[in-house]
Amino acid sequence: MSNDRQRAGGFADGSSVVVEELELRLASEDDHGWIHRLRHEVYARELGQHVPNAAGLLTDDLDGSNVYIVAARHGEPAGFISVTPPWVGRYSIDKYLRRHEHPALREDGLFEIRILAVDPSRRGELIGKLLMYAALRWVMAHGGRTIVALGRVELLPTYLALGLASTDTAVRSGSIEFQLLTGDVAELTDRTLRQHGALLRDLQRKVGWRLEVPFLPEDAFCAHGGASIEALGRGFDTLDAHRDVVPADVLDAWFPPAPAAVAALTDGQEWIARTSPPAQAGGLIEEIALRRGIPEAAVAVGAGSSDLIFRAFRGWLDASSRVLLIDPCYGEYAHVVERVIGCRADRFPLRREQGWRIDPERLARALREGYDLVVIVNPNNPTGVHLDAAELRKVLAGAPGGTRFWIDEAYIGYAGAGQSLEPYAAEADNAVICASLSKMYALSGLRAAYLTAPPAIAAELRSWTPPWAVSLPAQIAAVNALRDPAYYAAQWAQTAVLRAELAAALAATSEDLHVSESVANFVLLTLPRGGHGAAQLVERCRRRGVFLRDLSPSSPAFEGRAVRIAVRDATANARVVTAVAEALRVPLGMA
Known part of the structure; x- marks a missing residue:
């Protein structure tokens, strides 16, 4: 060499x-x-x-x-x-x-x-x-x-x-x-x-x-979207500028939380800010169980999905564990498994030419290798593809004994009714469902999530949870949000409309682009080989105040050509389309 x-x-x-x-x-x-x-x-x-x-x-x-x-x-x-x-x-x-x-x-x-x-x-x-x-x-x-x-x-x-x-x-x-x-x-x-x-x-x-990658790695943590919020200043002294930025690099909701949640936070903000929350979030657990039709004993809560992931995985896994990850999928899982815990992670590769679909039969064959934990994000982020609940349930039921599944359903509400495996997880002994209240319920800044598991596993997680893990604002907002399913159903339906319009408008900017709608609140844009790379497109759009997510670091399957774009409101989506079109018009090799 x-x-x-x-x-x-x-x-x-x-x-x-x-x-x-x-x-x-x-x-x-x-x-x-x-x-x-x-x-x-x-x-x-x-x-x-x-x-x-x-x-x-x-x-x-x-x-x-x-x-x-x-x-x-x-x-x-x-x-x-x-x-x-x-x-x-x-x-x-x-x-x-x-x-x-x-x-x-x-x-x-x-x-x-x-x-x-x-x-x-x-x-x-x-x-x-x-x-x-x-x-x-x-x-x-x-x-x-x-x-x-x-x-x-x-x-x-x-x-x-x-x-x-x-x-x-x-x-x-x-x-x-x-x-x-x-x-x-x-x-x-x-x-x-x-x-x-x-x-x-x-x-x-x-x-x-002059490479489109920083000279030094930015930090030792998992890379996420969020450059859009960082652009507003680390000291939070320029937050008003968020009106000038299109944060399509993160999958936060484009719509506000349910009116009752906003009212509860606004009306009591001074008291809420200085008051300690219920130590074990009992009221939130009760509301989740009621709305999901599962026993309270099968629920454990946390300050966002990442809180639950870190606590659960560090309790269940060690350096000798074997884990199977879908590839591509949410990057936090590989980070925790390989960098935090230091155990072996095999990949179950998804293929672009197969529409990024999880083939249940191929997955079932892969499980014969014997894994302590299998992680599935469904609908998948960042591919946006969903595996039907009935097909996934068959895979879980036929898995070798001793295999535990972690199913991330952060975006399951977009997949339609009856697609969550929470009822299955509450009764079976091999599945845990992680559900975020952040993205689907417009509560990302408050950090609230829960998991559904067999009561013994849920109790184990609760025993590892420090008191007051979920803040009082998060508990209040989440309870009120869960009580208004009609409001969110309407927002999710409108998200689908905006998503279709965004995908069509992006596809119209160039016949060489491939745009996939996804099931969730984003679209996947794939650039043609030999043209602009994802990093270059993202950087050019950022100069126009439009932030997109370069998926290159998350998996080689994206070939440095894939960009994830979160659905925003109609005005912001129009800015995204304009920025992408202008960026692609700049000849290769030019800044």
């Missing part, structure tokens, strides 16, 4: 090297000529992996599919690295190895890092390691979880120092011997930041970073 002959070790080996005027960016059409010449110079003439040719150019059949990241100083080429993403459908390693014979190559969604070359006059200047770091950041920004690479044997200490692991699988190409290397993207990132965070923060100020 690399020809950058630096000492084995991390970034610190070149920390004294000046990197001003060094720019890292995605390759343009104009870069391909020098890339092919440098490849020939390094891999044919210098290393002898290929036979030199008279043209002095080295190409292969993946050139049109690979992503090239280039480094240039003062405008002059200094080096490049290439990434083969999984949506290409093949890798360079396929020329040497059968993937099914190697455990490291069997995972879905692999990214291959290949062809790192640095101009001989620029070696030893950190360029090679910065290119590898840039490739890692690009992979993470596109949902990558695992990378593979063929690394030259003589440079193996360098790769191991960077956090890659050898599989002890040797490959020979021409006169060069390689080893198959692999790495977990999150672990590689964590290791790099732990060991070289100070240097990277210094380099951030000096390197011209």
Whole structure:
């Protein structure tokens, strides 16, 4: 992979090297000529992996599919690295190895890092390691979880120092011997930041970073939407500006809470603000049980779904647990399972060409592997596809013993009557239903949610719940909201109308766009291959005060081309359509 002959070790080996005027960016059409010449110079003439040719150019059949990241100083080429993403459908390693014979190559969604070359006059200047770091950041920004690479044997200490692991699988190409290397993207990132965070923060100020991903990861938490609220100021002193922003990056309701909920909060706001809530939220539990037709003993409440997820998963799982996650799905689950708890998570991949549908028969077969917990978001976020309750109930009933299901029904109200599995969960012994009151009931800012489970499991969760977990405003508003089902039914019906209008208007902006309505309160916009990327579209719309959600980091299945757009009111939706149309009219390569 690399020809950058630096000492084995991390970034610190070149920390004294000046990197001003060094720019890292995605390759343009104009870069391909020098890339092919440098490849020939390094891999044919210098290393002898290929036979030199008279043209002095080295190409292969993946050139049109690979992503090239280039480094240039003062405008002059200094080096490049290439990434083969999984949506290409093949890798360079396929020329040497059968993937099914190697455990490291069997995972879905692999990214291959290949062809790192640095101009001989620029070696030893950190360029090679910065290119590898840039490739890692690009992979993470596109949902990558695992990378593979063929690394030259003589440079193996360098790769191991960077956090890659050898599989002890040797490959020979021409006169060069390689080893198959692999790495977990999150672990590689964590290791790099732990060991070289100070240097990277210094380099951030000096390197011209032109990739559509931040130079440094923003934080150690799960990435969510919400840039729209952050844009109003961290100190909450510019909140009036929310009227100028279209927050279509989060799935908060476009409509207000039920009138009775608003009135209860408004009329008693001074008293509510200074008064402690009922410690165990008994009144809220009673109202939930009444409205849902389930026993109170089967209900546990929390300050939003995330509160329940963190408490339940940390109580049920440990590093030895096996979890199955739908992919793509709500990112908090992978974060808690893999980053907070540190256990193994397998993915059940959904396919774009199959309409992102969960195939019940394929899911039932996957369950034979044996899992402690299976997480299903239904309707799914961010694909917006719903699996009928009857089909899902069959999967649950036929699952191997000892399998527990966590069914997230945050948007089930949009799927229609009779689609919730809460009655099933209250009686069966293998399912827990998590239901948010935030999105469907326009109470996102108040944080209220509940789960339905067999009484023993619900009691367990209640025992792990601190007193006063759900605030008094949240309890009051939620109780009043639950008492007005007619109001919300009307709002959900109007959401469907607005959603259809938004989808049609977006589709009309370009015949190359693919717009899926979803079952819930958003649409999924997929950009054509070879055109604008999701990150670029989102950034251009943001400059117009319109915030959308780039889905690239959540799963490689989106190929960096998918944007989720929340349904807002008619006026805001019109602003979204205008912003998207204007952004797509800007030629590629322009800001």
